Amino acid sequence: MSGPGSVLAVHAVDSPGGAEVSILRLFGELAERGWTLGQSTPSGEGPMVRPGVEHDRLDVGGLGAREGARAVASFPRARRLGARWDIVYLNSTVCGRLLPALRGARTVLHVHDIVDRVPRHWANADLVLADSQAVADRLGELSAQVVYCPVDLDPPPAPRPWPDDGRPVVGYVGRIEPRKGALDLIAAAPEIRERLPGARIVLVGGDPYDSAPDYLAAVRASTEVDHLDWVENAPGLMRHLDVLVSPSHQEPFGTVLSEAMAVGTRVVATRVGGLAEVVEEGVTGLLVEPERPEALAEAVARVHADRTAMGAAGRAAARRFGACAYADRVEPLLRGLLP
Secondary structure, X not given: OOOOOEEXXXXXXXXXXXXXXXXXXXXXXXXXXXXXXXXXXXXXXXXXXOOOOEEEEOOOOOOOOOOOHHHHHOHXXXXXXXXXXXXXXXXXOOHHHHHHHHOOOEEEEEEOOOOOOOOHHHXXXXXXEEOOHHHHOOOOOOOOEEOOOXXXXXXXXXXXXXXXXXXXXXXXXXXXXXXXXXXXXXXXXXXXXXHOOOOEEEXXXXXXXXXXXXXXXXXXXXXXXXXXXXXXXXXXXXXXXXXXXXXXXXXXXXXXXXXXXXXXXXXXXXXXXXXXXXXXXXXXXXXXXXXXXXXXXXHHHHHHXXXXXXXXXXXXXXXXXXXXXXXXXXXXXXXXXXX
């Protein structure tokens, strides 16, 4: 294989979520820098398949804690793939189940979540990456390197799904599940409208993993907000928001925040996990304590009153999360693994 080296990214799912999109953006940059690239997914098929990127099948088991038996069955195949590629990039803690099979291969374990425990076999990884310092702080002595997550700094335009009637638009974009705090924004809606008369409050997203159907049903039943199912180009849609709210109770990074900042949308977030690493308080947005609807409403009104400064500051700050900047952080770490 020519170029700097070869990397196989191992994914736990067939369809791209945030972790998988990060790899696709990284690989776009690495391809231009001469790397040989490959991916594996459980089925070896689906929307992750990309021209010019070798694709293979490797089942790491389901996302549940008790679904790892299929990963053990994949150990022989994982060993064969590990012998073919310079670096095996395990793109989630679920994919980390393969580490015992990859002794002797050069491995990267990318941790995208704030974890409660660190399995001993994670220490077998040659390099551990973390989406934020909040994630890295939970990884003990693994010496995790913080790389954040890449975003599209100039997403394609998206149609406005509501009337352009001059009303302030306050939005939430993301999965609808308890830890994301969407019901807190719904609880804040009446006070937001008191402070911003006529405000339209929209929630964009669903529960693709059916993890909290009752929570989703409660959101859909609310008459305080307009609810839209997930849209294909959510970053482009954020251009039509005046304020983006992330009311999470726990969050490893804050990709939605950085995507909103990239298009100049002002942001309000809770002071949890990695969100405070994305938002510079009072400069690119405001931070509030979680599960405080009244504080959310006050912050939304304050940010909305800042017509230009926060939006411009956010757009400038988001450049550090662009795909090129991301590759500039990750590529030297990968090169450090090569012989």
